[in-house]
Amino acid sequence: MEQAVQHRGRKPLMAAGALGVAAALGLAAAFGGTTAVAGTPTAVQGLAATASLPNPYGGGSSSGSGGYGGYGGYGVDPFGGSGGSTGNGYSGGSSGNSSGSSGQAPTANQQVGLVYIDTVLGYQDAAAAGTGLVLTSNGQILTNNHVIEGSTSITVTIVTTGQTYQASVVGTDVQDDIAVLQLGDASGLTTANFGTSADLQVGESVVGVGNAGGDGGTPSAAAGVVSALNQTITTQAEGSAAGETLTGLIETTADIQSGDSGGPLFDANDEVVGIDTAAEVVAGQSENGYAIPIDTALGIAKQIITGDESDGVRIGYPAFLGVQVQSAATAGTGTGRSRSGSSSTGTAGALIGGVVSGSPAEQAGLTAGDTVTGIDDRAVSSADGLSTALAAHNPGDRVSVTWVDSSGAKHSATVTLAQGPAA
Template identity: 50%
Template sequence: MEENTAPVVPAYAVTSTETAPPLAPDAAPGRARRRRTTLFLVGGVTALALCIGGGGVALGVGIAAADNVAAISALEQRASDTYGSAQSGTFQPTSPFGGSSGTGTGTGTATSTSTTATAATDAQKLGVVTILSDLYYSETSQAAGTGIVLTSSGQILTNNHVVEGATSIEVTVESTGETYRAEVVGTDATDDIAVLQLETSSGKAVSGLTAASLDDDTLAFGDAITSVGNAEGMGDLVAAAGTVTALDENITVGNEGTGTSESLTGLIQIDADVVSGDSGGPLVDAEGEVAGVVTAASSGTADITGFAIPIATAMTIAEQILAGDESGNVSIGAPAFLGVQLATTQGTAGVTLGGAIAGTPAASAGLVAGDVITDMDGVTITATDTLSASDVLSAAIAAHEVGDSVTLGYTTAAGVASTVVVTLMAGPAA
């Protein structure tokens, strides 16, 4: 593969009504203004970000809408328990893996050409949805992306990073304009796939949706394709035509701050104009069938290189999720959640709280800033050689299911020891 020196970007959106610059004008036929999160080249090959880009903070597991605190949940804590304040608004999230740099390998060419993006046609809207999620119990922090209708009863395929951290999800079927709420059926964070289930506002089952037509062939180098997505998170589908420029691409997205990284393998490389908000949307072949799930893209130059998960790969994972098979990298349903927030300063014995998120078990139990959780179900919460005390607490919660009751031992800021029984609730999507 030839060396490509263009930095690269993600494909879904987070905006702010208070601090973030405005997004591109609504209903614009092209994509003149892009807000991107740029990654850098590593080892002389293209660095990659997921298709979520621009302007927002990096979203980590357990972030809460409070300054200098983090929420403890059963979600995997990537590397740090402190995330800083959550920004308000709707943002194209940065890399779901906290990406700062990455590499790509595969077969084909690394070159790309500028392509044209236009408003999606009625035919291109069939089987495609736009997704808007509230994040981490914040009423002003949201993420936007795209999804693919799998069944007439409202099962939706998308990227995990589109819904990661979501505490409520709104989905609009673009061919009809109908809006539904959605629950996460399951996720595969490693392979960046999630399945949602739509329901009406009253919780009733959905029926009669037009499902996308899935490709049963294999794309080849040079094939014509079109990316269809919720460009810049504006809620209007945009189609970007291009070609397949490489197959079986492997990309690594790394976090310079934590030294961790995550990889996606076997991707389709394309030269279509993929931008923030397109994540989770369909990569359509010349026959109008879905050949892939748009996931990542380059940024910073006029020429854009996009990446998509092959639909066969995505559907293998989706079928495992729909079967309820929680093995390998798949998680089913929502994780158990306590709802405490971490103080910025932590010791090794116990977890010092910065507060409790309203409406969660922690808040209902009366836990407040300054309390120190010392044990759970009689097991002491203390740091080990490899885990912080908050990691230990998170792992203890992770061992439980939604609806389980646990007994917490804690000490108040005044030094009074106490216990409380709490029932764990469903937390943000993993």
Template identity: 50%
Template sequence: MSYYPPLPPQPPQRKQPGPLRSLALTLGAVTLAALIGVGFLVSGVGQSNHGSLALPDSSSSSSSSSSSSQGKLQSLDADAVAQKVDPGLVDINTTLGYQGAQAAGTGMVLTSDGEVLTNNHVVEGATSIQVTDVGNGKTYQAKVVGYDRSEDVAVLQLENASGLSTITTGDSSQVSTGDAVVGIGNAGGTGGTPSVAPGTVTALNQSITASDESSGSSEQLQGLIQVNANIQSGDSGGALADSDGKVIGMNTAASSGYQFGRSGGQSGTGGTGFAIPINQALSIAKQIEAGTASDTVHIGSSAFLGVSVSDAQEADPNSGQTQGSGGALIQQIVTGGAADQAGLQAGDTLIAINGKTVDSATGLTTLMDTLHPGDKVTLTWIGQTGEQQSADATLAEGPVG
């Protein structure tokens, strides 16, 4: 959930890779305290993406080029690149109040008055966001301008910020396999001088599946740049820069094949990382800046229903019961939240909001993304005895996403 010291740059401390766990990736936000609770927290129905990613099989990947190490392997000075990029980065630290946790990641400054680009999963579930600017060392409170969960992009606005250094962006459409790159971010969520992970582009237009370890839900991320750089937890939302110090991607996912917290020595280029092309991320950011909501882009604060949910199991067709259409099974109720005020209880199954069908926990997440704090809604659910009920409620402001 997010990310970057005004001192003369020291060579960043590199994290040593550990034994590779095959077919495992982790999203690059690092959880600093153990998450508690299971399932979705419905803020929107904030679906925490601190889980693992499945590596794309070659048969299912939409790669438009191979991962061959041949090509334009360039020599580059990673620290010199980092000196150009570092001032435009921020460390993002979030409090996940409803999950009893804190998390950290990275962001990139787009405007001198404090507009910041990051991954949605860096801030998802946050009840407060603090951002420390690497360029000036100051810490700011931040608000979410908007986000696109399906593309894993979010835009923040720092409060009372001015005169900030910004990143210089390149053209990700010109990236080729073999290009030398540097992943830069808040590896390990420890703050301080941003970490540096040099490597090369090994493939383009990659698709991966991100899975939440607690809820079992998953999402597809597409069109990614694949690199053989050791992008680590905490680097999410940070910069993937070219040899000129121009940002051509946003670090988003990485191989979990390292031992977290182990430091010292050179990181090498043995890891596998994935980045959202900067052209793609900026296109979404501009839509958010313009306040243009869509089926995937949410503008402003998240509405809060106040429940944790899981997929409701459809009735067994062999049991003699009528097979249902699923729904969202209420696991927990937040006291005083909209669902509590409407009279829902743990064990009930939410099946509609404003007459729109809720067919699963993920469907509830999608539906909540279209709503905002202050909206008056009609909730429809099936009680534990099988009766259908409806009641009105007013949505409050909740955690991000």
């Protein structure tokens, strides 16, 4: 039987008339299937659909593959300090968008510290939604990296109060799929009830809670059991988010849905023991869900918050040149995990399929059809090489860019790198 494992955040949001029903709901039937076997590195299916939205940066939509170079107890604060009072969550009534296997709404305790995350993917004319948890009373939020990857605007809503904040990225860990956000002008927030994943056992009861369907409202709750520990999966690309291999995961029978990523997996004591991130899909139906153990997630979050930029952690936003890297077959928007191309002159480098209006690249004079061959003293021989070169820089850095145009003429300019979308 054909299976697929999907990220369960970044529920694509549909603009009126933009997508068919299957694509808008992120159904597996809308995409090609690939085999997935839990417990081993697997090729798995991501949610590839995104909704077309008005482009706030001007210009039309584009599609295809490629990438923009350079995206390259309650109230306990897990990092110290007071988390405030426990607060009262919504009452556990009927949930209009609940899609959990038990059909239940979460308890009030399970909603404490829960947030909804809505993102605008401005350079892809799209929007997406996911879930997160309040880490600290001053508004630091824990979620999956793929929930916010490629975003140009992030809005976070506290579920128990309905209060909404604009958020910025504190840091990300792409390889472990963890991100920490900071809410603007937030204080006195009640944190989630974090437990430990160290004592989890197969057969233990768990509940996954989140923004299933990405529709907001009362959260969904999906009951299940821990079916395996220390699992490895590999996801495929989901919209702007590239595929990734994740290890050490909790496998659960809880029906984790699109939009749940970044949300909590609770144990029987209503303590967070995992961060929901993916689900196995069989014939279009969710089967096993996967969660990052909370001990792992909190360890990475602490590293991000302390500014330790090692072991795959990036602090803040990436530098942004603003070029759309074209693959050998097609071009399109993306997040910097780009493909190689070569110009009509045969020059090795990163072939440019398009340039973002107002970007440093446009100001330097780069145009579609040019091939970037170097950043400062570093030669660029491929699209991935361009992403790697830019990843070594921060927004505001001045760099020298060299390129060859379609006629074979060589050019060079110094640019100031801008702040890119979340990496």
